[in-house]
Amino acid sequence: MFDPKIAVEDPDDPDARHCLDAYYRELAARFSEGFDPASHPLNVSDMRPPGGCFFIVRSAGAPVGCAALLRLDAATGELKRMWVAEAARGRGVGRRLLHHAEAERLG
Numbered sequence: 001m002f003d004p005k006i007a008v009e010d011p012d013d014p015d016a017r018h019c020l021d022a023y024y025r026e027l028a029a030r031f032s033e034g035f036d037p038a039s040h041p042l043n044v045s046d047m048r049p050p051g052g053c054f055f056i057v058r059s060a061g062a063p064v065g066c067a068a069l070l071r072l073d074a075a076t077g078e079l080k081r082m083w084v085a086e087a088a089r090g091r092g093v094g095r096r097l098l099h100h101a102e103a104e105r106l107g
Contacts, residue, residue, distance in 0.1 A: 006055055011054040019083055047070070052069050
């Protein structure tokens with residue numbers, strides 16, 4: 001049964017690293033010139049309250065998606081590094097993750 005759960009997690013969590021690594025590998029495979037994460041740095045501390053938060057989606061305990069939400073000001077956030085595993089696509093995971101991020105209150 002596919003029953004994804006979304007939670008705010010520390011971006012240094014091993015499942016967070018797994019998701020981010022998969023996200024970067026996918027970008028590298030999609031672009032003919034590859035993708036270097038160092039050229040688009042994301043500070044891990046920015047993904048922690050009060051400046052932001054990091055979401056992990058798990059199904060049956062395994063990570064299948066992630067997103068970072070960064071605070072820009074008191075009323076505005078920016079969604080960064082949203083990714084859903086290929087096996088979980090087409091099941092509404094991305095939509096649920098986006099709605100969850102939109103409902104999050106930072107700070």
